[in-house]
Amino acid sequence: xxxxxxxxxxxxxxxxxxxxxxxxxxxxxxxxxxxxxxxxxxxxxxxxxxxxxxxxxxxxxxxxxxxxxxxxxxxxxxxxxxxxxxxxxxxxxxxxxxxxxxxxxxxxxxxxxxxxxxxxxxxxxxxxxxxxxxxxxxxxxxxxxxxxxxxxxxxxxxxxxxxxxxxxxxxxxxxxxxxxxxxxxxxxxxxxxxxxxxxxxxxxxxxxxxxxxxxxxxxxxxxxxxxxxxxxxxxxxxxxxxxxxxxxxxxxxxxxxxxxxxxxxxxxxxxxxxxxxxxxxxxxxxxxx
Numbered sequence: 001x002x003x004x005x006x007x008x009x010x011x012x013x014x015x016x017x018x019x020x021x022x023x024x025x026x027x028x029x030x031x032x033x034x035x036x037x038x039x040x041x042x043x044x045x046x047x048x049x050x051x052x053x054x055x056x057x058x059x060x061x062x063x064x065x066x067x068x069x070x071x072x073x074x075x076x077x078x079x080x081x082x083x084x085x086x087x088x089x090x091x092x093x094x095x096x097x098x099x100x101x102x103x104x105x106x107x108x109x110x111x112x113x114x115x116x117x118x119x120x121x122x123x124x125x126x127x128x129x130x131x132x133x134x135x136x137x138x139x140x141x142x143x144x145x146x147x148x149x150x151x152x153x154x155x156x157x158x159x160x161x162x163x164x165x166x167x168x169x170x171x172x173x174x175x176x177x178x179x180x181x182x183x184x185x186x187x188x189x190x191x192x193x194x195x196x197x198x199x200x201x202x203x204x205x206x207x208x209x210x211x212x213x214x215x216x217x218x219x220x221x222x223x224x225x226x227x228x229x230x231x232x233x234x235x236x237x238x239x240x241x242x243x244x245x246x247x248x249x250x251x252x253x254x255x256x257x258x259x260x261x262x263x264x265x266x267x268x269x270x271x272x273x274x275x276x277x278x279x280x281x282x283x284x285x286x287x288x289x
Contacts (some may be wrong), residue, residue, distance in 0.1 A: 004016030006085065009049040009060060012039055014197060016050070023057045023074050028221045030282050032118050032261045033071055033095040035220060037198050037228060041190040045183035053085050054078040061152060062092065065180065069094035069286075072104075079104035083287070093287040110285040115265035118167060118282035119273045120224070121258050126248040126276065137241045144238030148207045152246045160192050163204065163231075167192070170231050176245050188229055191216055200228075205239060205248040212236060213243040217251065218256075225252040226259040244276075255281035 003019055004010040019035040033039060039048055039059060046061040056075030062068040070086040070093050073079060083104050086093060093105075094113065101110045129137050144150075153159060171185050194201065195216070204214040213232035220226040227247070232240035248258055257279065263270040 004051045006051045006053045006058070009051045012043045012048045012050060012059075014040070015192065016040075017197070020057070021167045027074050029072070029074070029097065030118070030120075030221060030224065030259070031095055031097050031260055031284060032226050032228075032282075034074060034134040035218075037200065037218060037227060039071075039192065040194070040198065041187040042183070044186060044190075047124055053082045056082045058086055060080065061094075067091055072100045074237065080106065083108070085111065087089075087287075087289050091288060094284075096287050098283050099284065101287060105287050109288045111288075113284050113286050116284045118262055118284070119260045119278040120275075120280050120282060121260065121276055122215045122279045123225075123252055123255055123258055125279070126258060127245060127253060129245065130186055137245075137276075139235070140238035140241045141245065142238070144236055144242055148236060148239075150205050150207045150242075152211075152250060153204040153206050153211070154250065155195070155204055155216075157196055159202075159204060159214075160195060161213060163192055163202075163214045165188070166211050166214065168231060169230055170233065173234060188231070191229055201251050203243075205232075205243050205246065207236070213239050213262045215243055215247040217247070220256070220259055221253055224259055225255050226261065228261070 001015065001019065017036055024034060024036065036270050046063045048059060048061050050057060050059045052058065053073065055077045056073040058073045059071040068090040070090060072093060073082045073086065083093065095116055166187055174181060179247065191198065191200065200216050202214060202216045204211045215227060215230040217225050217227040230243060232243050238246065252258055260273060263273050
């Protein structure tokens with residue numbers, strides 16, 4: 001497939017998966033956005049296009065709710081010049097990890113973007129939930145297990161209808177329907193519809209023959225998995241904690257870390273992510289001229 005060279009851009013589509021995966025495999029990033037699944041499922045909301053500049057893969061996002069931006073270029077050739085070419089088109093690079101800022105953004109302004117920091121956890125911590133600080137998580141799981149007979153499922157294509165049913169119920173129960181929530185809905189449905197094509201790994205908790213929680217993720221780097229989506233029905237206290245533990249235990253026990261993505265500045269989500277005591281946060285920056 002012919003790839004676009006700047007100033008030509010191509011909208012991201014399913015056919016671009018091999019191009020992205022080959023380049024990201026060669027230049028892996030700890031940032032959750034530098035991942036084909038995230039780029040693909042959010043492409044309609046972000047109006048995502050890409051081009052190559054100096055041999056580097058450059059992804060342009062133009063969401064309706066914030067200024068247009070490039071993700072950090074993926075590659076290693078003439079990065080300083082590539083960054084400046086990107087900044088000649090849009091006002092900023094965004095979701096830029098600290099290492100990229102140090103290596104390729106000399107003389108440019110960088111500002112930390114706390115709402116988009118990724119939360120990184122030790123796999124063993126999420127599986128074992130050891131110590132007093134996790135008492136509440138363990139108690140909620142035990143409460144759920146006393147109330148409901150359940151089993152863990154490794155997701156396959158045959159489970160997608162059950163996941164969609166649960167997700168539609170979950171979405172209807174959410175208060176409000178602003179643009180960001182509607183965009184999240186579209187992204188999750190894209191992930192379910194393209195589960196096999198995207199090469200995702202999934203797990204679910206089934207209660208009474210119905211899927212009541214599910215999670216989707218994949219390897220991000222050699223030692224880190226990323227969890228893109230986790231949905232748990234609200235009528236079962238403790239189910240979300242069980243889903244979190246079981247997915248990591250069954251899918252990612254061979255890796256050292258799990259990236260559970262950002263909190264987007266939502267106070268409740270930030271509290272929930274901090275309550276699992278991350279090993280560290282991946283700091284991200286906005287870079288401007």
